[in-house]
Amino acid sequence: MRSNLILATVGDESVHRTWLAGGERAFDLGLIYFGDQPDRFAEDADYYFVRKGIKYSLLHEAARALGPALRHYDFVWMPDDDVAADARCINRLFQTAGEYRLAVCQPAVGQGDVSFKTLRAQPGYLLRYSRFVEIMCPVFSREALARVLPTFTFNVSAWGLDWLWASMFSEAEMAVIDAAPVHHTRPLSSGGVHGRLAAMGVDPFEELQRLTQQHGLNDLRFQRATCRGTARLRGIRLDGERVWTRSWLSSMLGRRAA
Secondary structure, eight states: OOSEEEEEEEOTTOOGGGGGOSSOOSEEEEEEEOSSOTTTTGGGOSEEEEOOSOHHHHHHHHHHHHGGGGGGOSEEEOOOTTEEOOHHHHHHHHHHHHHTTOSEEEEEEEESOOSSGGGBOOTTEEEEEOSOOOTTSOEEEHHHHHHHGGGGGSOSSOTTHHHHHHHHSOGGGEEEEEEEEEEEOSOTTOSSHHHHHHHTTOOHHHHHHHHHHHTTOOOHHHHHHHHHTOOOOEEEETTSOEEESSOHHHHHHHHHHO
């Protein structure tokens, strides 16, 4: 048993085999396969489940099934199956999360579409304390996962869960890791989940609105800045220097424009 774990829901077009290439891995791999060929990826995984459903409800089921085994891992990464990265990159992701004692983090997006421009990889940075980590590919420490796991069933689509997590942890506990960038291989909204949600009668926009209202997640200024990439964040450069990503003046001008 290695010290970290990837736990991911995967379909037939999954790129998870990139995670196993490019060096010796310092993590175990758990796959939850939702396709129609039950043994399709069984040989790739240390833990293998065959289930139908939507990502976060399936992750919740798998975490419960793993039970005590899950508590042996320092960090768990939960990427979408269209997020490509090699083992060397993933090892660095886990290593950085441990060195900086992060509760919740994610790799920056180096290539491919992003919903939140703040999460695009920034050259010269090791990490940025982001105050936000998207549902696409979060990393949780052992303690953080125990805390957030009940939220995985708060709705079906998982829309809004990332803003809820942002309210549960301090800024110093959350970051985007620029030194371990990943490739988002499919365009946004092209993975088929929207069709599956529609077939279930689930409107993710309604679920997002309901969740944000229930939990008072109303920092619209920060949410807009995160989407636009104009949020002013504390960062650590590759040389160890701690800096702000934007000046106070440019941040204030951006707020006024928003």
